[in-house]
Amino acid sequence: MVYFDNAATSFPKPNTVYDAIMEAMKDYGANPGRSGHKLALKSSRGIFETRELIAKLFNIRNPMNVILTFNCTESLNLAIKGILKRGDHVITTSMEHNSVLRPLKYLEKEGIETTIVKGDSMGRINPLDIQKSIKPNTKLIVTTHISNLTGTIMPIDAIGKIAKEHGIFYLVDGAQSAGVYDIDVDKMNIDMLAFPGHKCLFGPQGTGGLYVREGIDIEDVFQGGTGSISYSLDQPDIRPDKYESGTPNAPGIIGLGAGIKYILDRGIDNIRSHEEELTQHFIEEITKIEGIKAYGPLNVKEQGAVVSLNIREEDSSEISFVLDEEYDIAVRPGLHCAPLAHKTIGTFEQGVVRFSFGPYNTHEEIEFAVKALREIAREI
């Protein structure tokens, strides 16, 4: 089986991740931060270690500013709803995932106004368009780092500068980039960074995180037991407890830590180079095939390890089905929970067939997929 659906979830994970999860479950599967016995303390320490590894990866000074969540959608909802109040204005882009667009749409009825800056046909966002959309009541800019549809790398550096100059908070959705592309929250003026655990960070599903810069006060969405200040009925006003109610996914978080260690050991630059080579290889080959239309910048300086394509007018689900059934190649068709991005590049009706690569993919697999696409394009 050839797995080219890494943008949905990375697979497989490093063996150290599976081992860490299993050890956490079998050897010290207690509730972290609740009791004081040895197993509970070991579990708590494992979670803190992951917090520190995340902080190291994104150059976050204080690990307590890393909120551990259960997925990137929770992180984005927490950030967006935690900061926006009635009368605020927020700027986002047409290249966002529904995990950004749907919370913003929901907030419209709460009196929050959204401007959606449109990307070009390759999914690129012009930072000047963002600057021009700023109003006196603009409180937040939220953009993805890498499009989950076209792989387009967004100019987050430039947007971060604009946000800083205007005193506006900047939230980055690192769903497709965290773990592969350098993210330095300080240098890049990122006020909040949302990321999933189960994609490029190689943790299991059920993990994610949100960095919130020191001094930014966002509201909590859930309240409950935190194992801290238990005598009070008020949610503790300390980080990260304020945002982490109830039992966390301890084995998952510990597995996420093992995933980040893998990245640090192999080297983020080495992982990125490998993915860039695969992506470039794939782009070069498929653009030679008659009948294939590929989307995005088609150039790894501007594009992550995500390549979307169509074969003539054929429905994307049909092509994906054939790839799965006849070639055992796993890709993702359809709208990828990003309807406006599809409208932006003109594929809202047809969808696209999305290929997304990871560190365990090989050039042989790329060749195999290219051969498959060549055959399918010939037959259709």
Added chain:
Amino acid sequence: MVYFDNAATSFPKPNTVYDAIMEAMKDYGANPGRSGHKLALKSSRGIFETRELIAKLFNIRNPMNVILTFNCTESLNLAIKGILKRGDHVITTSMEHNSVLRPLKYLEKEGIETTIVKGDSMGRINPLDIQKSIKPNTKLIVTTHISNLTGTIMPIDAIGKIAKEHGIFYLVDGAQSAGVYDIDVDKMNIDMLAFPGHKCLFGPQGTGGLYVREGIDIEDVFQGGTGSISYSLDQPDIRPDKYESGTPNAPGIIGLGAGIKYILDRGIDNIRSHEEELTQHFIEEITKIEGIKAYGPLNVKEQGAVVSLNIREEDSSEISFVLDEEYDIAVRPGLHCAPLAHKTIGTFEQGVVRFSFGPYNTHEEIEFAVKALREIAREI
């Protein structure tokens, strides 16, 4: 090591749970409900199977009314915040966990009024006290099924009847009961049932659920990608998608399914009998020890597998520390995220040492703990 902290998280889990999680991660670790390839479909099917098993266990007719969450705290927040609106009145009890009390405290500033019915010194709630608290604007009654402090079994049958008679919604917190005590949402007039995956259902941490009766419309808290109706910026108004945004904890949910299968195979009555025997044995022995004060009804007809105690005036953390360090017995001291319950039974200052038993505990372990307590009580 003797693990008596099952009320915090059950440990160990059945081996089939570990195996199911590992298989889901290693053999088909794709993103369920997002793509259409074989691995993704297998993962989706695994999740649906868990939904069906949950439905079977609680006599829920339609598995789509089971919302899968990441912990019981999320389930309770979703239920409480989803149903209460400004001007509503809610009745709860002093025996609740902070996962109920803190959301209600939070909602006070949103104009929602709470009445807290007080338990007696054994943590028992009189249904008549709940009935007497009903006002014209009472929208919701929320109570735990079994206290996480005293193990007291609440009269949920009687409360369910009262709620139904008055057209009030009834939310049950099954954190300490789901998987050991019979819960039939129809017979018991339970409109919403919140439960964790990682306690008596033997799933891993990072899993939980909320049943919401057909026809009750609760609001969604998070919005995002659901893999359904992706063309729309509005959150889909279908169950369970409306409440399940972003990537779920698929391996965890599949592990939870294996946990429920274990319960159905071993028999919920057999598990409960085993725990009742252990609890009765423990209660009988410790109540003979001079200097020990035990709390709750101290009778397994009224008490689950949770027994809290103190030794004279000694701090509960100190006793727990000695049990852990000198006897390798894991228990939980302190306030157990239930401050009002501690006030109810008079242990707010001292805390208690909580013992909680599970299906893997044995009478030998009970004997060993009793011996340890006897020694400690003699020395202090």
